[in-house]
Amino acid sequence: MTRLKTLDLLSGARAATGTAVVIDVFRAFTLAPLAMSRGLSRLYLARSPDQALALKRRHPGWLLAGELEGRPVPGFDYPNSPAAVRDADLQGKTLVLRTSSGVQGLLAAEGADDVVAASFANAGAVVRYLADRAPDQVCWVCMGWSGREITYDDRACAEYLAAGLQGRFPDFEPIRRRLRSDPSGAKFFDPRQPWFPAEDFDLCVRPSWLDVVPRLDRDSDPPRLVPAEPAESRG
Numbered sequence: 001m002t003r004l005k006t007l008d009l010l011s012g013a014r015a016a017t018g019t020a021v022v023i024d025v026f027r028a029f030t031l032a033p034l035a036m037s038r039g040l041s042r043l044y045l046a047r048s049p050d051q052a053l054a055l056k057r058r059h060p061g062w063l064l065a066g067e068l069e070g071r072p073v074p075g076f077d078y079p080n081s082p083a084a085v086r087d088a089d090l091q092g093k094t095l096v097l098r099t100s101s102g103v104q105g106l107l108a109a110e111g112a113d114d115v116v117a118a119s120f121a122n123a124g125a126v127v128r129y130l131a132d133r134a135p136d137q138v139c140w141v142c143m144g145w146s147g148r149e150i151t152y153d154d155r156a157c158a159e160y161l162a163a164g165l166q167g168r169f170p171d172f173e174p175i176r177r178r179l180r181s182d183p184s185g186a187k188f189f190d191p192r193q194p195w196f197p198a199e200d201f202d203l204c205v206r207p208s209w210l211d212v213v214p215r216l217d218r219d220s221d222p223p224r225l226v227p228a229e230p231a232e233s234r235g
Contacts, residue, residue: 002130002165006140006158010147013108018137020112021126021161024102025153026184029119030082030204031065032097033212036227039091043214043225046098047107049073055096055222063090066098069146070187071195073098082121083199097225101143106216107223109141115216117225120157120172124208127164129228138165145184153184153204160207172207179205 007015013022023029036043044062046052052064053075066073067080078084080099097103102117109115114135118126130138140161142154156175163170179185180201187193188201214225 002135003137004140004162004165005137006142006155008142008150009144010104010108012139013105013141013143013147014111016109016112016139016141018112018139019114019116019130019133019135020109020139020141021116021118021130022102022105022109022141022143023118023154023157023161024099024105024143025119025157026204027080027082027200028066028097028099028102029117029214030121030200030210031080031085032102032117032214032225033119033122033125033210034082034203035065035085035090035095036212036214036225037210038085038088040095041092042094044094044096044220045103045107045223045225046096047104049076049098051222052076052096052098059094062094062096064096064098066103067100067195069100070193079195081197081200082203083197086203096222100146104147105141105143106225109216112139116228117214117216118157118161120160120205120207121203122208122210122212123157123161123164123169125211125213126161129213130165151184152182153179169207176205
């Protein structure tokens with residue numbers, strides 16, 4: 001039977017073993033599977049805005065997406081916004097993603113054998129992936145705000161994924177309502193923070209609408225996310 005463990009923040013990512021499921025609901029791991037579903041050729045990961053911009057200088061055709069403390073980064077093509085990439089022409093393109101939470105968690109999970117990116121948006125696909133492979137250990141790594149502050153959204157997603165892996169996803173509506181009022185979700189409705197558009201909230205709290213499981217490829221330079229092979233649901 002698979003052992004489940006919940007870890008938090010960058011320290012949790014560093015401590016993860018077995019299969020690390022790195023969770024970033026708002027917004028990186030809604031953006032990543034969405035971009036991959038749009039025909040993206042490659043999705044590289046950058047630790048810092050400077051590294052991403054340096055890659056862009058070497059490869060002018062590459063696109064950059066991400067944020068710094070939640071805000072758009074000057075010189076990037078897209079913010080860390082699923083809504084911004086949803087209708088973008090990404091077919092055959094290369095995207096470099098830099099975020100303060102999710103990307104840092106993926107790169108920090110060096111002790112894990114397998115590392116995947118999860119959110120509510122690809123919850124069903126992640127559960128099928130795990131059920132198909134039945135690893136001995138799964139660590140839910142909740143990245144929170146900037147990898148340093150625990151937030152409800154990622155913890156709730158870990159509980160939701162665990163319930164799904166054990167046989168049944170819970171009713172999502174109570175989770176949605178709490179996310180709307182919790183600070184992690186309420187910022188998307190704060191006119192003082194226009195870099196958090198309300199449309200992103202809607203995309204991030206729509207469960208299982210993306211069928212892509214981004215999996216970390218450490219052998220790539222720089223590291224990249226690749227779509228996991230389709231997983232068949234057991235039984």
